[in-house]
Amino acid sequence: MLSQAIQDYLKTIYKLEEDGTVSTTAIAKELNISGASVTGMLKRLASMKLVDYNSYKGVRLTNEGRKIALEIIRHHRLLELYLREALGFPLEKIHDEACRLEHVVSQDFLQKIEEILGNPEYDPHGHPIPSKDGDIEISNEKPLVNFRNGDVVIVKRLSDHDPQMLSYFEKMKILPSTIIRIVDKAPFNGPITVFFNGESQIIGNEISKNIFVELYEEKEEN
């Protein structure tokens, strides 16, 4: 069994990999540990064939490493959803709890909650949940701030790094699948006036970089 530390490293590297190969410092920042510690661990991970590591040049996950990362991410996201749906956790508390539980839950446990949740596809932040054999949807939402006046968008995903921001999202009822019309973007990266849930609201520019959306196509169903 891989240690909690190793599992979290792999998960972190997976997340950072979107932007090409991953630097020591990036991992250190993300995990809040020293660069030296990261270098040490990267060597170990390399010797276990979980990453490809070139001194001074960063790391990438091997297929094996990626498989494990996705496994843990699967745990994490199923847990987040369960905490929210079944136990009524507030949005900003699910991440930390899931990050501890993800390393100790059994397959049995996951099986049960997945069943109870009805084989869900997304976690409460809108992140796709990897399948048992490590398939994961590649999503391409853009931050709300990228869109223009008049655009109608649907929220797909919320950035999950700042608990306070999540608490704000929850209070504002800005959640995955919320439909938002952009009324007005103030100049010079100013606040954005939006309309949703029958109300007009003003949200900060910074916030709007953390709401990932897609253009909404209204589909008439019979």
Place this chain on the structure above:
Amino acid sequence: MLSQAIQDYLKTIYKLEEDGTVSTTAIAKELNISGASVTGMLKRLASMKLVDYNSYKGVRLTNEGRKIALEIIRHHRLLELYLREALGFPLEKIHDEACRLEHVVSQDFLQKIEEILGNPEYDPHGHPIPSKDGDIEISNEKPLVNFRNGDVVIVKRLSDHDPQMLSYFEKMKILPSTIIRIVDKAPFNGPITVFFNGESQIIGNEISKNIFVELYEEKEEN
């Protein structure tokens, strides 16, 4: 935060303390580690004032140590019950899962499941669940084997050490609150014929040492 290892030591010492002070070897056996390792840890626990330790004479928990032990036991038992009631885990699988989860669940998590379970008093094996401030019922059930022909008893608690035995109990529907009449005890520690749930069954003598019961007093309620 105390490590998982320390938490499990304290829990183990608590359980073994029923029989006076606790020996190094007893702990080692229970945790499946070497005696030398236990000696080392006992010194650390003593230096943390979690146990009173006298070389060659065994340990006892301090009040502080006991408080922590009961806290973890509380986690364990609430989790066992939740796994069974909410997730439908079979009796023999709840212990291991709870033993991993007990070290990482937050107060929030426990609060939620306690509420969902309706402030339960007993876990699925019939063990009392300690209160938040560490009060716990002292129970005095005796093993079924101690009783005599004709006695009618109520199951209070099942020994939880052998998963296979637990699976057997579940299959047989011998569970806490089951009422059993002892029909016949074969001589020389032979099998015991019992009657419950409208059926006659024969159970081994060994098994009957692991079913803890009380004499049942039928109370006529109006």
Place this chain on the structure above:
DNA sequence: AACAGATTTTAGTCCCATCTAATTTCAAAT
């Protein structure tokens, strides 16, 4: 080409939790 600054790695240390082998202590029986 040389330098400056940032990034990264190395060297050395620490604590935790375990191990095996050797030694010491205890208690029971002779």
Place this chain on the structure above:
DNA sequence: ATTTGAAATTAGATGGGACTAAAATCTGTT
């Protein structure tokens, strides 16, 4: 009182995972 076997402790080692301080490497600028 000695002996002896079991129980417990000490001594020494290991691996994991973190740290700080110092050295090395890289990169972008003069």
